[in-house]
Amino acid sequence: MKDKQHTKPKYNMGQNVLFMAKLAWTTGEKKVILLSLLLASANVVLNLLNLYLPPTILSAVERQVSVSALLGTIALFVLALMAVSALQAYVQENTLFGRISVRSELIAQLNHKAATTSYPNLFEEKFQTLESRCLMATSSNAAATEAVWTTLTELVQNLLGFGIYVVLLSSVQPVLMIVILITAAISYGIGRQLNEWGYRHREEEGVLDGHLAYLSRCSSDPASAKDIRMFGLAPWIRELQEKAMGAYTAFQQRAQGVYVWTKIADLVFAFLRNGLAYAYLIRLVWAGSLDVPQFLLYFSAASGFTAWVTGVLWDLYKLHKQSLDLSTVREYLDYEEPFSLDEGAPIPEQQSNTPHEIRLEHVSYRYPGTDQDILTDVNLTIRPGEKLAVVGRNGAGKTTLIKLICGFLDPTEGRILLDGRDIRTFRRREYYQLFSAVFQTFSLLAESLAANVAGDTQDIDRDRVRNAVSQAGLADKIASLPDGLDTKLNRTVYEDAVQLSGGETQRLMLARALYRDAPFLVLDEPTAALDPIAESDLYQKYSELTQGKSSLYISHRLASTRFCDRILLIADGGIAEEGTHEQLIQRGGQYAELFAIQSKYYQEGGVDDAR
Amino acid sequence: MPAEKKPMSWSKAMSINRRAFQLLCRLYPKELLSKLLSVLWEALTPYVGIYLSAQVINALSDARPREELIGLVLLTLGSAALISLVSALLSMWKETQTAGQWHKTQQILAAKMLDIDFATADDPHTAEMLSTIRQNMNGGGWGLNLAMADFEQLVSTVFTIAGGLTLTVSLFTTQVPAGPLTVLNHPLTVLCVLALMLAITSLSPVLVNQAGAYIARYAGSHNLANRMISFYGRLGHNREIATDVRIYRQERIADRVNRDKEDTFGSSGLFARLSRGPVGAYDAAGTALSMLFPGLVYAFVCLKALGGAFGLGSVTQYATSITKVSGGLSGLIQVLGQMRNNASFLDLIFQYLDLPNAMAQGELPVDPDPGKTYQVEFRDVSFRYPGSGTWALRHVNMTFSIGKRLAVVGMNGSGKTTFIKLLCRLYDPTEGQILLNGTDIRRYRYEDYQKLFAVVFQDFKLLSLKLGENVAAGSPYPEDKVVSCLQKAGFGEKLAQLGTGTETYLYKDYEKGGTDISGGEAQKIAIARALYRDAPFIVLDEPTAALDPVAEADIYSKFDEITGSKTAIYISHRLSSCKFCDAIAVFHEGSVIQQGTHETLLADTQGKYHELWSAQAQYYTAS
Numbered sequence A: 001m002k003d004k005q006h007t008k009p010k011y012n013m014g015q016n017v018l019f020m021a022k023l024a025w026t027t028g029e030k031k032v033i034l035l036s037l038l039l040a041s042a043n044v045v046l047n048l049l050n051l052y053l054p055p056t057i058l059s060a061v062e063r064q065v066s067v068s069a070l071l072g073t074i075a076l077f078v079l080a081l082m083a084v085s086a087l088q089a090y091v092q093e094n095t096l097f098g099r100i101s102v103r104s105e106l107i108a109q110l111n112h113k114a115a116t117t118s119y120p121n122l123f124e125e126k127f128q129t130l131e132s133r134c135l136m137a138t139s140s141n142a143a144a145t146e147a148v149w150t151t152l153t154e155l156v157q158n159l160l161g162f163g164i165y166v167v168l169l170s171s172v173q174p175v176l177m178i179v180i181l182i183t184a185a186i187s188y189g190i191g192r193q194l195n196e197w198g199y200r201h202r203e204e205e206g207v208l209d210g211h212l213a214y215l216s217r218c219s220s221d222p223a224s225a226k227d228i229r230m231f232g233l234a235p236w237i238r239e240l241q242e243k244a245m246g247a248y249t250a251f252q253q254r255a256q257g258v259y260v261w262t263k264i265a266d267l268v269f270a271f272l273r274n275g276l277a278y279a280y281l282i283r284l285v286w287a288g289s290l291d292v293p294q295f296l297l298y299f300s301a302a303s304g305f306t307a308w309v310t311g312v313l314w315d316l317y318k319l320h321k322q323s324l325d326l327s328t329v330r331e332y333l334d335y336e337e338p339f340s341l342d343e344g345a346p347i348p349e350q351q352s353n354t355p356h357e358i359r360l361e362h363v364s365y366r367y368p369g370t371d372q373d374i375l376t377d378v379n380l381t382i383r384p385g386e387k388l389a390v391v392g393r394n395g396a397g398k399t400t401l402i403k404l405i406c407g408f409l410d411p412t413e414g415r416i417l418l419d420g421r422d423i424r425t426f427r428r429r430e431y432y433q434l435f436s437a438v439f440q441t442f443s444l445l446a447e448s449l450a451a452n453v454a455g456d457t458q459d460i461d462r463d464r465v466r467n468a469v470s471q472a473g474l475a476d477k478i479a480s481l482p483d484g485l486d487t488k489l490n491r492t493v494y495e496d497a498v499q500l501s502g503g504e505t506q507r508l509m510l511a512r513a514l515y516r517d518a519p520f521l522v523l524d525e526p527t528a529a530l531d532p533i534a535e536s537d538l539y540q541k542y543s544e545l546t547q548g549k550s551s552l553y554i555s556h557r558l559a560s561t562r563f564c565d566r567i568l569l570i571a572d573g574g575i576a577e578e579g580t581h582e583q584l585i586q587r588g589g590q591y592a593e594l595f596a597i598q599s600k601y602y603q604e605g606g607v608d609d610a611r
Numbered sequence B: 001m002p003a004e005k006k007p008m009s010w011s012k013a014m015s016i017n018r019r020a021f022q023l024l025c026r027l028y029p030k031e032l033l034s035k036l037l038s039v040l041w042e043a044l045t046p047y048v049g050i051y052l053s054a055q056v057i058n059a060l061s062d063a064r065p066r067e068e069l070i071g072l073v074l075l076t077l078g079s080a081a082l083i084s085l086v087s088a089l090l091s092m093w094k095e096t097q098t099a100g101q102w103h104k105t106q107q108i109l110a111a112k113m114l115d116i117d118f119a120t121a122d123d124p125h126t127a128e129m130l131s132t133i134r135q136n137m138n139g140g141g142w143g144l145n146l147a148m149a150d151f152e153q154l155v156s157t158v159f160t161i162a163g164g165l166t167l168t169v170s171l172f173t174t175q176v177p178a179g180p181l182t183v184l185n186h187p188l189t190v191l192c193v194l195a196l197m198l199a200i201t202s203l204s205p206v207l208v209n210q211a212g213a214y215i216a217r218y219a220g221s222h223n224l225a226n227r228m229i230s231f232y233g234r235l236g237h238n239r240e241i242a243t244d245v246r247i248y249r250q251e252r253i254a255d256r257v258n259r260d261k262e263d264t265f266g267s268s269g270l271f272a273r274l275s276r277g278p279v280g281a282y283d284a285a286g287t288a289l290s291m292l293f294p295g296l297v298y299a300f301v302c303l304k305a306l307g308g309a310f311g312l313g314s315v316t317q318y319a320t321s322i323t324k325v326s327g328g329l330s331g332l333i334q335v336l337g338q339m340r341n342n343a344s345f346l347d348l349i350f351q352y353l354d355l356p357n358a359m360a361q362g363e364l365p366v367d368p369d370p371g372k373t374y375q376v377e378f379r380d381v382s383f384r385y386p387g388s389g390t391w392a393l394r395h396v397n398m399t400f401s402i403g404k405r406l407a408v409v410g411m412n413g414s415g416k417t418t419f420i421k422l423l424c425r426l427y428d429p430t431e432g433q434i435l436l437n438g439t440d441i442r443r444y445r446y447e448d449y450q451k452l453f454a455v456v457f458q459d460f461k462l463l464s465l466k467l468g469e470n471v472a473a474g475s476p477y478p479e480d481k482v483v484s485c486l487q488k489a490g491f492g493e494k495l496a497q498l499g500t501g502t503e504t505y506l507y508k509d510y511e512k513g514g515t516d517i518s519g520g521e522a523q524k525i526a527i528a529r530a531l532y533r534d535a536p537f538i539v540l541d542e543p544t545a546a547l548d549p550v551a552e553a554d555i556y557s558k559f560d561e562i563t564g565s566k567t568a569i570y571i572s573h574r575l576s577s578c579k580f581c582d583a584i585a586v587f588h589e590g591s592v593i594q595q596g597t598h599e600t601l602l603a604d605t606q607g608k609y610h611e612l613w614s615a616q617a618q619y620y621t622a623s
Helices: A013-026 A030-062 A067-117 A120-124 A125-137 A142-170 A174-200 A202-219 A221-232 A234-286 A292-334 A400-405 A428-433 A451-456 A462-471 A475-479 A502-516 A532-545 A558-563 A581-585 A590-602 A605-608 B009-025 B029-044 B044-062 B064-097 B101-115 B118-122 B123-141 B145-172 B188-218 B221-234 B239-249 B251-258 B270-276 B278-288 B294-304 B311-355 B418-424 B448-449 B469-474 B478-490 B491-496 B519-533 B549-557 B558-562 B576-582 B596-603 B608-617
Strands: A358-365 A375-382 A387-391 A413-418 A435-438 A520-524 A551-556 A566-571 A574-579 B375-383 B393-401 B405-410 B430-434 B453-456 B537-541 B568-570 B585-589 B593-596
Touching: A013 A030, A013 A067, A013 A142, A013 A292, A030 A067, A030 A142, A030 B294, A030 B311, A067 A125, A067 A292, A067 B221, A067 B239, A067 B251, A067 B294, A120 B239, A120 B448, A125 A292, A125 B453, A142 A174, A142 B608, A174 A202, A174 A234, A174 A292, A174 B375, A202 A221, A202 A234, A202 A400, A202 B568, A221 A234, A221 B101, A221 B118, A221 B188, A221 B453, A234 A292, A234 B044, A234 B064, A234 B101, A234 B608, A292 B044, A358 A400, A375 A400, A375 A413, A375 A451, A375 A574, A387 A400, A400 A520, A400 A566, A428 B239, A435 A502, A435 B239, A451 A462, A451 A502, A451 A605, A462 A475, A462 A502, A475 B118, A502 A520, A502 A532, A520 B430, A520 B537, A532 A558, A532 B430, A532 B608, A551 A558, A558 A590, A566 A581, A566 A590, A566 B123, A574 A581, A574 A590, A581 A590, A590 B188, A590 B576, A605 B469, B009 B029, B009 B101, B009 B145, B009 B311, B009 B448, B029 B101, B029 B145, B044 B064, B044 B311, B101 B123, B101 B251, B118 B123, B123 B221, B145 B294, B145 B311, B188 B221, B188 B278, B188 B294, B188 B311, B239 B585, B239 B593, B251 B278, B278 B294, B375 B418, B375 B537, B393 B418, B393 B568, B393 B593, B405 B576, B405 B608, B418 B453, B418 B537, B430 B478, B469 B478, B469 B519, B478 B491, B519 B537, B549 B558, B549 B576, B558 B568, B585 B596, B585 B608, B593 B596, B593 B608, B596 B608
Parallel strands: A387 A551, A387 A566, A435 A520, A520 A551, B405 B568, B405 B585, B453 B537, B537 B568
Antiparallel strands: A358 A375, A358 A413, A566 A574, B375 B393, B375 B430, B585 B593
16 A cells, blocks of 8 residues: 655665664663663563473473472473563563653754754745654654664564574474465455555544544633633533544544454454364374374464564564654754855954944845745845834734844845845854844743843853843842742743743843843834833833844834834835934825824824724 | 652542542443443453363363364364454444543543633643643543553453453362372362462562552652653744744753753653662562462462373363463552552542532523613722732722723733623622622623623633634624624724635634634634624723734724724723723722823823823824
């Protein structure tokens, strides 16, 4: 059965097994390989002991050996069983952690790739598809990146067992062995075909599964509790849950209706195989070439052999599936980087008297998959130390402009220069260091407040942290916390973490940007969650905060623009108007219009105009 | 060392497990029945094979007639096939019933969240409890799912023991004929052998359970590690925050956390150390000990056979069935230990499910007729959030009636949103009363009272279901009314762009083909939902925060149309909105410090309102 979902995987099964082995070897987890081999061997030895125990003892009874000889034989077996099974249990208990560490290493690599990959990659469909598969492949102990060790262990074990039993059985009844091989293979073939049904329908199952998971999630989310109550949503949600569960169960019924045939095929072949084994071996007993204990040995060996063969076949099938996932992980890690992240020219040192200048020359940008530029032929120079305001309607391209300046997007046409040199030639990761930013969506770390301000858990300069916090107006709040700056953030990780309000979080993000003290300060709607007095406070302090830096301030609140040297109004794919507040008001264009709309209600008599 | 948990007493543990079983039985009787039948069949039928195979060997070694042997073999093969067939059919049923197990237990937890008082749902302790329960369930497998599995194993082991014993009674009763081994017939010998068997069988799982108890004991640190890895392992994968992550180079911290081998699960971590030490040792010792059992059984059985008590076939029959009994006994003791370890996790689930609904449920009906007159009065209302020492509202007195527009202003944290929550009866006042037309609101039927309000909360949530269903808060919905509400809320333009109109799914959580909407668009949909409800009171908490100036002005200019003859309560940091309200209440540190119209309040140049207004208006007025 060909899987149409995948194009041919980039790496094959052998390459992927080697990849995992190398990964374990080089990350200090050699024990993963050694323990797996040890476990496989112990299991085979246990199997052999259990195979030989009954017939050996039966034979002793049949031969009427002495009591002491009988007890001696039993004792020998028991001692061997105790030793090997103790080893097996101990190894089994200890296999888990190295395997988890190897998977964690992959989680770390995938996360690192995602956190540093060229920004536009994040929005490519192929990248996203690979990413979601990678996350699945590393999500649990049962996911491919960890379960592959179990598969490999079992495969080694089944191959070892298979080899030993071949030697054992071929001496007595090669025909029986071949019949077993054939029936097991047919049985596997049928089972695999039917099993593919689940694989082919996994998207359908995923959808039904997703519905149930979403409904449970949204109905138990405390953040939705208000709306659920005020709009009386509970009965409707319950009804949806019931329907979703019905659909899910119906799907499972169909699936099980298919899978049951695997078991039916198995029992038919088992009937044939065992019938044949009985027929052969009983004949041999009648012919006098086997005694009864030997009959028992070979009969058990025949069913044991079936298990090894079936095991090998299913392990290869599992390994094939897991190898597809491993290949996905590797393709994601290899994903091509359009940006030069760590190679290229170093960022020039900033001279204290001549700060950096950024210049946009004929810059156009078009989002992939769209047929229209969002920005066309933009020319702009951010002079050293300048305070720029960027205003415009939702969707006008303000954020795109900021992303171009910060180096998250490369222009479709034109170029962006830092101190006269195209930013594409610099090491991009170093280029990002030029910016301190408060974006609208931000990433709070599950760490202390101090670490969040400093952006790291190590080498925190606590004096500078305190300074930044008080500049951002958060000092009182932090003083009110028992653990002060060491208070943890993020309640989903730490139960004793503090829950900051929207306004407090915004101030914390501002403190982080200030601590950073980079040459460019970028603020995207930093006052949306602040009350009028706090908002006004920030405006008053703006000059002080931006001392010696260039800054970009994006806001819907046009009041903020008063404190900037120059205002850019973004509209119709470019900078429609630019100048100071006074210049733009005088000009009577779009800016003046926006300002009039917003200030209307603050003017005397504005209400009557509105009605 | 992280916090440890002590196992609870046997009687308490078993009664909690019984309660879990009763709960599952009541909710999912079919699943339980399918499991019961399947387990019974699987536990008992192996003995048929054991008995018949033994007969085959006896017949072989006794050199019975060939026809008899052939018949026996055919019976063995036929019965095995038949048993497998029934097994397959039973397991088909069982698997169908069991497949949704995980979702079912999630639903039990979610259903409670739908039912409890808002105050309890909003309490961070409830969220923490629920989160711990889920982590126990997903990380360690503890909780209701395990209780279900334990029930299965309990039944299985009990019947395995019972079935095996019936096949082995004759082992003890069959006498060794006169000879040197007659000592085996002595009741004391039999008793000694039985006692030894029992001792080995029970000691081994006790040791293994010791190992399991370690894992249960450190479940807290287990959960913390899982939370850390799901936070830092996914940090880079969140596209929303990708710019922030890059600017602040957060991958450095993530790399350190994700590669930390000292982490609870890491190869140098707590569980790894425990496994190299006591857990591994207990496990190895328990397993090794259990191997004494087949040795003892073989010794006893073979000695009896050597003495001539029975034939070779019976040796295999006794040996295999009594080994199964032993396995059953071990399993039984193991499952009992597991039930005990699981009990503290079940206990937490029941603590959650038993959270009481303390809100008074009134009897009086309310007629949500928009034409009717309503008057709401806050009479000396004070409120403290549960578990908090500070007053969120203190001595609030306020009256407002139908048709008026009330603006509520104040600084962050001054109590504005709390006031709304009390008004909507999401919380009851700690002191004082809220009256509707002179009657305490607690005396009205809860659902009826809430129908009086259409609210757009600051942190409102839409469901990832159809747009129309979101607006109408249910399904099916009248298309015309939904569209008209969306248009009034300023969503008309966007609606026209959506190919599937009101049938469009919002976001991508429920339907992959759903549409992602911006914060501003979501706000408009939330306003449309409030309009659709057509309630006498409409409450808007920061409804324009995510909108640009033009869209904001659009909502303002339509405010009359939106609110119509209803009572509107409007909370905003943008004080410009106060101008078209009839009355303004200024909140400060939990109290209403000023009430009046825009003009009267502004006239008081020393007042808070003047301060707030000026802070904002200065940028828009004086040039």
